[in-house]
Amino acid sequence: MPRVSTRLDADVVIVGAGAAGLAAGIFARRAAPHLRVIVVDGAHKPGAKILVSGGSRCNVTNAVVTDRDYNGGRSTIVRRILRAFPVEATVAFFRDLGVTLHEEAHGKLFPDSHRARDVLDALLQGLASAGAELRPGHRVRTVTRRESGTGFDVVTARGPISCGRVVLATGGLSLPKTGSDGHGYALARAFGHTIVPTTPALVPLCLDQDASAAWRGNLSGVSHPVHLRVVSDAQRPTHVDGAMLWTHFGVSGPAVLDASRHWLRHQIEGRTASLRANLLSDTFETTEATWLSHALAHPRQQVGTTLAALVPAAVADAVLACVHVSRDRTLADLPREDRRLLLHTLTDWPLPITGSRGYSYAEVTAGGIDLREIDPATMASRLAGGLHFVGEILDVDGRLGGFNFQWAWSTAYVCGTSMAGE
Template sequence: MTHQQDSDLFDVAVLGAGAAGLVAAARAAECGARVVLLEKNRKPGVKILMSGGTRCNVTNARGLRRLEAVSGPVDPGFDPKLLRGVRAIQDAFGPGGPFLGPSLRKFDVDQSVRLFEAEGVALKVEANGKLFPVSDRAVDVLEALLRRLGRSGAEVRYLSPARSVERVEDGWRIAAGDGHIHARAVVLAVGGRSFPGCGTTGDGYAIARALGHTIVDVRPALVPLRVVPEWVPTLRGLSLPDVVVSVHGPSGPALAQRREAVLFTHTGLSGPAILDVSRAEARREGEERLELRIDLRPDESREDVDRRIQEAARRGKAGIASILSADLPHRLAECVLDHCGVPRSRTGPDLSRPERIRLVAALKGLALPIAGTLGFEKAEVSSGGVALDEVDPKTLESRLAPGFHLAGEVLDLDGLIGGYNFQAAWSTGWLAGESAARPPG
């Protein structure tokens, strides 16, 4: 790491050595620009290393154009008919999906796979479509990006947080580390506020706001939920692999819904289904609580569930807890009985009609009032950020400050769990780096 001089002059300064910043810096340098990458931490890619349980869910196979692009094994549980290309990634971002279109067309899932495989990181497809390195090592993903960055010729400076970015006559003056640098163009890629222990403490919002940008209220997303019933934490460690989870307000249709796995924890509920619907709670307005509902029998109608319970209740003296345990973990079955006000000792023949109606309702929509989220400390991404209508999606250049580009989580973009957010980082980083490297005019 070289000592910074006030006269340091670059074509492009990339702020932040996370997923988007590493790609942006490498791409800008590959396009012929003199690039400096500024990172506040001692090391790059801290969030990459801890993602996916330290395995790093690189992207999602649903965004592939062809499955043959992946050299590693494909889980037989993954249906190739789910391949939908760019559209699959866009859909995962809801209203923000169209904004991502130009970035994804510039650098899509197939190209992401080629980038990592060219660096010796073979990828595999799991049953749910998630793409992981065959090695199951996030460090391999980071090292692949660093090899690409090293060949590009970009200069990297650690312990150099960008304190301010100001317009000067010939570009930008950035206060960073122990001095200042000048750059013709800037790429802001410092992330959001999720996992602040990684250094993502929302610094980029202040920089963008100082340049006139609107910051959409930043909330935690893809975050575990706290729920009211005291019995939920007693089931910590229990997993339900296939349930439908939905979030409901006082009236109207579900605010969010997802069919996936749920995990009981010592603080509440987590797992893919919970993380994907958590945005509804994170962006809740007002004091009225939302309600989480879990359909424990997603492949059966309410009538079918009712009929099965009645048939089982008529056979001998089996306890209702045992009857429910045929499809549910026994501990959960007992808690469902408690939740419905049905004694755990109740036998089938003694189950009253009102008790049966309450049980059926719980099995098809176990209602748990939501008490909040676990906040940014446990959030995988941030919801909110720099308003998208103030950024040109074709170049990721600010419409308010020409020469200032934005990439990654600092933008008002957050997608579903499953590698979609990393894909957005790779794609926006690539486009922002390429656009910033292009001389003005």
């Protein structure tokens, strides 16, 4: 395949050396070794997000990945991209790079070394071995079509680079201190692309401090299993099971992180939504039946004692404070109204959420480049020939568990290998 032009500085410039950009560089050079591929990044030490991922252990992917693990753009498009580079391919890709993976709880795959650093080093080494050039400290300001109409001028903080094709791998807005500050959206918008409005996702949520002041007390640091429902006035509820962690600002933990994007999407799309927590595994009806038979057998037991057998003591105190029931009340003395309010709160507690902790605490971005404007066979723009997109910049966000990295690897593969055929 001939080069796009011998007068250009590069055949392909990949903007962003995060997970998606580094992998796209490797796949592009492996598929088309004759192409000159340059990966530029504004950061002086790219890959910061990989280093902090998975508690510095990098949850590389998941044992089972399907389109149902993702939100955002059309699931048929997501499915097609995932199938082009499934989990088995990811495992083999990293094995070839010298990183073997093992499975942990919830199907999460981590490097055997437990070191995110090894994942980043392997990608950097893989990029160099594949023959692509990495240019850190090259923040891209603009990408424009060349006057000749062939190729692009990528203007970086250290001067322009002319090239035949551009891959935008600039991530979204999550953890902006790593360099992913959303500028990629502006670069895409300049070519007419639509940005589905963004919100943080996989992000802790804040509680109304005034509304929760009376009951938050000693909750901070307490974690327990919960069933969360995100309920809106317009759509079917979203259900999430997992651990919830109470914090000084509100709630976090896996269940809340997974629920967060749904609550935030309702807000941005103008729907009223609430986050409701079931602290028990049962419905109100079952819980009430169990409670009543327990009260018959133990009429003198105090409500606080009964509750403490069901949820952590601090949570029991919070629920009681919330419904204004004394923990010393005996089961026999608890009026029907109070009992029902207490059990409703235990099984369907509307948490007074005010918002999220924002992009600085988000693991990923919901929203981004509209998938309908991308060819899923190549990750190429349908609006601007020669422009491609990979990774988090796209309108796809995965749930917790390695799914966001899998999206980075799969999109990088589809994009990189397509370079051979164009």
